[in-house]
Amino acid sequence: MNTKLDKIKNFRLCLLKQIQSLTTEQLNHIPAGYNNNIIWNLAHLVSAEQTMCYVRAGLQVTVEDKYFTPYLSGTKPAEFVGVQDIAAIKALLITSIDRLQTDLDKNIFVNYTPSVMIPKVYGFEVTNVDEAFEYLVYHEGYHSGCILSLKHLV
Numbered sequence: 001m002n003t004k005l006d007k008i009k010n011f012r013l014c015l016l017k018q019i020q021s022l023t024t025e026q027l028n029h030i031p032a033g034y035n036n037n038i039i040w041n042l043a044h045l046v047s048a049e050q051t052m053c054y055v056r057a058g059l060q061v062t063v064e065d066k067y068f069t070p071y072l073s074g075t076k077p078a079e080f081v082g083v084q085d086i087a088a089i090k091a092l093l094i095t096s097i098d099r100l101q102t103d104l105d106k107n108i109f110v111n112y113t114p115s116v117m118i119p120k121v122y123g124f125e126v127t128n129v130d131e132a133f134e135y136l137v138y139h140e141g142y143h144s145g146c147i148l149s150l151k152h153l154v
Contacts (some may be wrong), residue, residue: 001101003005003134009097011140012045016090019151026154028080034150041147043089046096047071048139052132057109062099063092075116080135104129 001009017028019038027039036044047068050061061068067089072076081089103109109129118135119125126135 002104002133004137005101005104008049008123008133008136008140009094011137011144012093012097015042015144015147016093019147022151024081024083024086025086027086029154030077031150031153032142034153036146037077038147039086039089040071040153041143041150042077042093043067043071043081043134044091045060045140045143046089048073049057049096049100049136052101052115052126052136053109053129054134056115056126057115057129059108059109059152062103065095067092069124075143153154 022038027032027042028037033131050063050068051072057136062070066085069075112128112132114125114127122135125130
């Protein structure tokens, strides 16, 4: 497996262990002063991965839209996420990385278009899928910090 994808996958497995005891209500809870919740952050990791790798390469996302569009950057939780969708999101955290590795092995990420927003926010460009993996390692860490902070408030 690509070493960066392996890190992301292991990071996600660790994150899932840290939130495994939380209830559906806790995963959906938005603390006062916050604009999202734990389950939104988990699904956002999948959505960002899909955007950075597939959308930027001109490809279709590999997850159902209900696990993609509502969790894009700039969104916030619109509805309560039920048990079945929570289970699906947790599974996608791992299966989407496995699929990404399979697609990487097929060399399908050839027509990559850099993001307009990343240079504005972070001051650097992401010009290919390997750089997208580097960005995602950072992004995973950022949102894991958000998730762990939210965990203390539920």
